[in-house]
Amino acid sequence: MTSSSTTPNTGQPGPGRRTVLAAGAGAGAAALTAGPLSATPAAATPGADTAAAKAPGVPRLGTGWQRYVQGPASRTVRPARALAPTGDVRNPDALLKPGGARTVLHRPQPTPAPRWPQGTTAQASSTHAGNNGNDGQPRTYDAANAVDGNPDTFWNDDTLGAFPDTLTITLPEPQELSGITVISNSDGVPTDFTVDVLAGDGWQTAATVADNDVIQRAVPFTAPVSTNQVRITVTGVQDTPRGAFTRINEVWPEPVEPVVAPSVTIDFGKVVVGYPRIRFTSASDNSPGVRLAFSETRQFLTDRSDFTRSDQAGGAGQGCDQFAVPAQGADWSDRKGFQSGDKVYADGLHGFRYLRVTLDALASDAPAAQPWGTVEIDAVSLDFTAYLGTPATYRGWFLCSDDDLNRYWYGAAYTNELVTDTFRQDDVDPRNAWTASLEGRLVLHDGAKRDRDPYVGDLAVSAPTLYLTHDDAAAAARNVLADLAEHQRADGWIPPASIASYTLALFDYPLWWVTCSWDYVLYTGDRTYAARYYPQLLKVLDVWYPSVTDDAGLLSKGLNNTGGYGDYAFLPRTGRITYYNVLYVQALTDAARLARLLGHEADAARWTARAATVKDAVNTHLWDDAAGAYLDSGTGAARHAQDGNALAVTAGVADADRAASALAHLDATTRRPYGNAFMDNDTIFDGASQRVYAFTSYPEIVARFEAGRADSALDQIRRTYGWMDTHDPGITNWEGIGPNGSLYEDAYTSMAHGWSTGVLPALTHHLLGARPTSPGYATWEVRPHPGDVAWAQGQLPTPHGPLRVAWENSGGTFHLTVVVPHGTRATIAVPGGRHLTVRAGNRQVWDGRHGRDATVGVVDGRVTISELPPGTHDFTARRDG
Missing domain, CATH: 1.50.10.10 (Glycosyltransferase)
Structure with a gap:
């Protein structure tokens, strides 16, 4: 289902593609020569060790496909690699497996954020209407949020990407400023903006910012200035799936460069799903917080997850999963809920490829979690919850050239x-x-x-x-x-x-x-x-x-x-x-x-x-x-x-x-x-x-x-x-x-x-050509469409046991083996038109015009053989002349 926010090709044969009767791997005319309508004993069918399966370049039937299986070997999934860390991180690769060296993240205690003098106010060119948040509590998005000292609230414009947007801060009396800091929301970062100050008889530009992509942006002025008004004019923001908004959480009256939060990004090598698990061995005694951000792609890997369920309905995670690490460490499994009262929220199960672990905490989670300290980690893993597909569990498979x-x-x-x-x-x-x-x-x-x-x-x-x-x-x-x-x-x-x-x-x-x-x-x-x-x-x-x-x-x-x-x-x-x-x-x-x-x-x-x-x-x-x-x-x-x-x-x-x-x-x-x-x-x-x-x-x-x-x-x-x-x-x-x-x-x-x-049923049913034609595979057919593929093999699970198909293609010769389970009847339709000779083993069943008996004929332009009983059947089709 496309998102309900909740929201397909054609091609004629390309240059160099050959149009052939069918495809093959060079097997000779003697291939697939077992008897046709008198079947091989059923006990012999699982191996189906036919000549076709032994032809050069073609694996023995039932082998070779296992190496393509993508599922993990067990429900404990380890990451594949650690990507470039940020900040103060030691031994990032130690996260990949338990035991041995430990990964250490350290961040010093930050200095208090600078504050505007009491009585400072803010006005904006537009303000998004308030509403109830996902937790049902009322939210406001007015300009005052940018100077209230609470980084969890923000000003949100209401122009839907129309610029400029302006935020004007008014102090009760002039103050000398050497610059400001703009703290923005991760899904409303202003990319381009100017900062003007009121000096003398009018506004003067104090700084210009372009191509900003950070949440905390220090903006030093070219020279200190005494002013009682600061105006930020936004002319561009990062676009998001929800639209293009200016969202400023705080403006500080000093330029403060951020202390880089220590983080490690872990790559699981492919998308996985389940409950992330981190084994913390120790931490400083101030309850340092860890924030987890997840993403299926590196493009959208930021300090915020590409998606969390709490983004849609409830939760206080603000796009991340949080954990406050106790001093003695913890073997933590990420499950939905709060760690302490109504603080330190985690969303639980995730589908992702990349996981970013950062030593940080939400301001609203203090003192239960602090954005500084030291954390020591032994290993990261995932408790895989979905169907565990291993070579042993596949009851149907496919392989081709x-x-x-x-x-x-x-x-x-x-x-x-x-x-x-x-x-x-x-x-x-x-x-x-x-x-x-x-x-x-x-x-x-x-x-x-x-x-x-x-x-x-x-x-x-x-x-x-x-x-x-x-x-x-x-x-x-x-x-x-x-x-x-x-x-x-x-x-x-x-x-x-x-x-x-x-x-x-x-x-x-x-x-x-x-x-x-x-x-x-x-x-x-x-x-x-x-x-x-x-x-x-x-x-x-x-x-x-x-x-x-x-x-x-x-x-x-x-x-x-x-x-x-x-x-x-x-x-x-x-x-x-x-x-x-x-x-x-x-x-x-x-x-x-x-x-x-x-x-x-x-x-x-x-x-x-x-x-x-x-x-x-x-x-x-x-x-x-x-x-x-x-x-x-x-x-x-x-x-x-x-x-x-x-x-x-x-x-x-x-x-x-x-x-x-x-x-x-x-x-x-x-x-x-x-x-x-x-x-x-x-x-x-x-x-x-x-x-x-x-x-x-x-x-x-x-x-x-x-x-x-x-x-x-x-x-x-x-x-x-x-x-x-x-x-x-x-x-x-x-x-x-x-x-x-x-x-x-x-x-x-x-x-x-x-x-x-859909590529899977398309290749099985139409390239390989096998599909049921009545409930429970009581009857089924094999109608290959080889195109430019040289050979194909596969197995389909049925209520009666596995059915198997293998075909090869060589010039004007097409070889086909089918293994019919007991309790079913099969029909084959050979590609290449009616002007073929078709042999079942050493016996000719179609001479180009007539069939050997009533089970052989032409249907929809293909030589068709029906009512195949249980067992193994081998056919060779040739275009003579």
Whole structure:
């Protein structure tokens, strides 16, 4: 789910890419020669030690993939390195492992801050209105806060980035000043400002500051001056996710250079999630404070965390976690709460890569914690809370000849492991997301850092990723789907998540609940779930969505008071939207499959007919002949969105010609070095044509594979996931990518987000080609789309045991091995068209025109062999001549 502050590519085969029948690693024609339809005994299948697996350059089936696994070896995670310390720090590398040398941070006791004389006042050009803080207490932001001696309060302008902003300080009588010090808030640092003083008959400039990036800025004057008024004129500030504000906490009547706070930054090497732990061996006897700042990227690593839950709702940490170190030391685990009464607050669980440990304390925490003294530390670690994915836990795996694709697959798997965690009250999104019905249950959260709440739309990607890697944790998806169904509204609408006490109004997510319910049953075969929640399925499709359907049969946001409803990206679009309607077709089709599974044929027929009506209406009212693509909206400015055009292909709304045209349009208009943008222009908001969502890129990648454009699908994967893999923090998949490949919501962006892991199911289901076709893998197919990949192997976990696939590609020869578990039936569809000869072992099963028996034929232009029984089957396909 994009943030609810709470807020995808194409490519034709590039130069040098070869178009081939399939791909191969140079194995000879004798490869894969076991019998075809008479299977190898099932007891022999786990090893599947075929000739293909032994071909040059191809590892033995089931080996080699383990080295790509990213998860930690145990739940105690040690950092990888210590980065450059600041201030008085000894032995910073000692933090990396316990025992031996100790890291020591020291800071002398500071001198008292200079104060203005009593009676000093301050006025500002504008002041932000007061409000209640996250703790419910009233807050003021007026100019007087800058001279009240309390560094925890601040003046906040109210011009939303419009400059200049002025703060004028008036003394009761003239005083000689040699300069001032400006103490600013970390999310409102003035970068450019002048300081004027009233002298003689007018204002004189005493100092000018440019490119400031520090919170405590000493501003010496060129010469001492006697004055009773000082004016600070701000012309630039650091931009933040919340906007550009001037926020000045204090102004001191002397230039005071800051004493550099001793700090060490620790790099865990990749994003991790859990409870940080520090073993303090001793400290000075004044309760020296330690502040912890966390960030997923170095770009947003400051004295303040890139995100804390207390930023959203409650807590007194001011962007950091705090601890006051006792003289005897402590083995401290960072858990949510106050250490002493209402002082020294910590937020608890974090998702991060970088941790900055600083000897410092909030002024409001005195005397419980002091910003000076000496602290000795033995080691820092993390208690990892998420799914612990090790080579031993992977029940599905993937490997191919392209090392980058392997890295992206396992990076997605690790990303998903980070969001597979137990729902705990202290660790979830604080915006009324906690619910007793999920407490203690395994779920798929939205992100590791934020939003830590399970959103059903995200499950459309993260749940298949889970099923294909760790299906033993499939309950994480079921728990979420069942909980949302049980909170269905009386009118049939199903909430997107527990956030806002299940009231966050999204228009599209009830449709994702339908599709995700079908996916869960498809992968697991859990008929009990399907039967238990069938009444909710009926109600959402036959009561709520008809209430927002217009006379053309199209969903129209705005009907039934839904104009204010959001969607996955909180986009301001209403009326007939292609994305909503093609998603509706997909959901109706999936619901019909569930209905047939349960024997409800009349429901299945009704939903199938309705899907056909919506499909025809989309093609009639929302296709743009001029652009050769589907409009995003039937009203307003013409634009063409990735979500609607991609899902139109995958949901079967677009025929082959329209699919090719729509994908070509996305090629021409949305291609970026870091993926495909989710809009082709900026008419919906500024920068939309530069924003990439991997969430909506996933169906486009699938559409390209299914449209026979494997090379363009792989190109899109390499741009999208290659960008994320090679940019900080590396490995994990980002919530969104902004202009020029930036973090689309700056520090607030989640850099490990389950909805962005679509590369994993895309590579397994479409490059490797294996996927279920009926619940619980009772039937499944292998339909490879090799593109420029030479060979691929993989295993999919099923309720019947593992199924395995391996193929190779060499010139005009394609070799394929499938291992069929007991209790299932498989179909293979060989790439390369009908003009092939296909052999199963030494027997020819297709001669280019005819099949050996009724199980062999041509379907959708591919030679297809069906009804493969349990065992190992090997095939060789050649283009003769």
